[in-house]
Amino acid sequence: MVAKALLFGSNGQLGKTLIAHYQEQSSEYSLDCLRLDKPLINYPGPSVTDGLNIADLAQLCQVLNQHQPSLIINAAAYTNVDKAEIDREKANVVNAEAVKVMAEWAAQNHARLCHFSTDYVMSGLSREPLIESYPHQPMNYYGYTKSLAEQYIQQSGCEFLIIRTSWLYSQYSPNFVLTMAHLLRYKQHVFVVDDQWGVPTSATFVSRYTLQLLQAQQQGIYHVVPSGYTSWYEFALKIRLMMSKQYPELTLASIEPISSRDYAKLQQEKYQVAERPRYAILSNTKLATLLAKKIPDWTLAFENELRLFKLF
Ligand SMILES: NC(=O)C1=CN([C@@H]2O[C@H](COP(=O)(O)OP(=O)(O)OC[C@H]3O[C@@H](n4cnc5c(N)ncnc54)[C@H](OP(=O)(O)O)[C@@H]3O)[C@@H](O)[C@H]2O)C=CC1
Ligand SMILES: Cc1cn([C@H]2C[C@H](O)[C@@H](COP(=O)(O)OP(=O)(O)O[C@H]3O[C@@H](C)C(=O)[C@@H](O)[C@H]3O)O2)c(=O)[nH]c1=O
Incomplete structure (x- = not known):
């Protein structure tokens, strides 16, 4: 059965x-x-x-x-x-x-x-x-x-x-990759936190x-x-790099690093940003x-999979 x-x-x-x-x-x-x-x-x-x-x-x-x-x-x-x-x-x-x-x-x-x-x-x-x-x-x-x-x-x-x-x-959606792809496509500058680490x-x-x-x-x-592992900032840079390869005709926003504290201040008029762990690896x-095998690095899966995504 x-x-x-x-x-x-x-x-x-x-x-x-x-x-x-x-x-x-x-x-x-x-x-x-x-x-x-x-x-x-x-x-x-x-x-x-x-x-x-x-x-x-x-x-x-x-x-x-x-x-x-x-x-x-x-x-x-x-x-x-x-x-x-x-x-x-x-x-x-x-x-x-x-x-x-x-x-x-x-x-x-x-x-x-x-x-x-x-x-x-x-x-x-x-x-x-x-x-x-x-x-x-x-x-x-x-x-x-x-x-x-x-x-x-x-x-x-x-x-x-x-x-x-x-x-x-x-x-x-929703996830960071698709959010970032959208922001990179439609904004001029994007600020991304560089003091939170994860996989x-x-x-x-x-x-x-x-x-x-x-x-x-x-x-x-x-x-x-x-x-x-990586930081959200480095992850965003990687997303931008992949996008610039896939869509060379597009002008993409620049990415600026920012601390979690300053990012929360920047957003505070729109919404309250929850605290996130700094080191969540x-x-x-x-x-x-x-x-009984080595698990591949996150960058490998990311590069392979992003080619298959419709980013926007
Ligand atoms: N997203 C992430 O980065 C991470 C997620 N996780 C965990 O992985 C799991 C899956 O996450 P993910 O797929 O990203 O989440 P999503 O937000 O994409 O999906 C969550 C699902 O839960 C459903 N849901 C929410 N509320 C209810 C409810 N009251 N009754 C029935 N269904 C409900 C939603 O339904 P509907 O679509 O109809 O709203 C949606 O289908 C979760 O346990 C999450 O905590 C862990 C680590 C990272
Ligand atoms: C969109 C955006 C986010 N950020 C920051 C906010 C936050 O600290 C970090 C990630 O933002 P997000 O809101 O996309 O992701 P977040 O909701 O924090 O993602 C989490 O989701 C839950 C469900 C989990 O379980 C976690 O593992 C994790 O994936 O990046 C920027 O700095 N700039 C931006 O433009």
């Missing part, structure tokens, strides 16, 4: 990429996808159930009881880091309370839970790449809710796989390793990021050791 997997957040950048990978791989799981409320137009994917708001915890329970999945994959989240500072109730229920419901349901029904988490559970005070057991100390409300979710999962007693990743990009990771990369870890029946926490040593 084919076991059932249930994917939450199938309309997000990771959700969409996961579906594409899932279809390429033969899997022992059939996949049902649940999404908030917008129909997927002409999407040749697996069956899609519309209208599920995971913030409605009673409805979430009902859906789990109805579908009886053996594997829950949760790619749904409230991901607007700045807005989460003021929209706290919603961020908390989507990112933490709904995950608690999923984890407890999984524990009671002998299902597995695969959940995605973030570098933003960390404080950024370390100067060494962060291993999976490094203590949480979130600097913003989004990070706090994601940290809470990790704790709920571990307390629930369910069989779980938590994939922590960072600085996700894909052909689907840009493509949604394709995360999807590929997530399926490998699931197929290998792995449990616990894994950092799924490529090797190497996740170590992928555990993943590399499991797979």
Whole structure:
């Protein structure tokens, strides 16, 4: 019998990429996808159930009881880091309370839970790449809710796989690459922070390793990021370089480095900028050791994938 997997957040950048990978791989799981409320137009994917708001915890329970999945994959989240500072109730229920419901349901029904988490559970005070057991100390409300979710999962007693990743990009907005491409195309100058460090990771990369870890029946926490690291400023320069190669006819904005503090001041009339960790470099040593191979540098995936993107 084919076991059932249930994917939450199938309309997000990771959700969409996961579906594409899932279809390429033969899997022992059939996949049902649940999404908030917008129909997927002409999407040749697996069956899609519309209208599920995971913030409605009673409805979430009902859906789990109805579908009886053996594997829950949760790619749904409230991901607007700045807005989460003021929209706290919603961020908390989507990112933490709904995950608690999923984890407890999984524990009671002998299902597995695969959940995605973030570098933003960390404080950024370390100067060494962060291993999976490094203590949480979130600097913003989004990070706090994601940290809470990790704790709920571990307390629930369910069989779980938590994939922590960072600085996700894909052909689907919103993400830093597409935002930057737009700004470079339509502005004259762009200011980008040069004092926050992390690992840009493509949604394709995360999807590929997530399926490998699931197929290998792995449990616990894994950092799924490529090797190497950069700052947002250097990342923006790299995006600009790729764009200038792809679209030599375009005049692109110049990029100026700025400190996080000055960037927040610059934006303060428009919105409140959430604090971000300065040094959020996740170590992928555990993943590399499991797979017995060196994980390639982020620049390689970036250069290969950006050629396939429609940037604007
Ligand atoms: N983006 C990043 O840089 C990083 C993301 N992560 C984590 O990876 C995971 C996937 O992120 P990503 O794909 O980038 O996020 P997206 O914002 O692209 O997608 C999130 C999805 O969650 C859905 N969603 C939000 N609220 C609800 C709700 N109340 N009920 C049902 N669905 C809801 C959204 O639905 P709709 O489209 O209908 O709004 C969307 O499909 C998240 O757990 C995130 O925390 C980790 C590290 C980095
Ligand atoms: C658009 C823009 C951003 N920035 C800064 C703000 C911030 O410090 C940094 C990144 O900005 P963004 O808002 O695009 O990205 P941000 O929302 O901080 O990205 C995070 O998303 C969540 C979901 C995660 O889990 C993290 O891993 C991380 O990817 O760059 C500039 O300096 N200039 C700009 O023009």
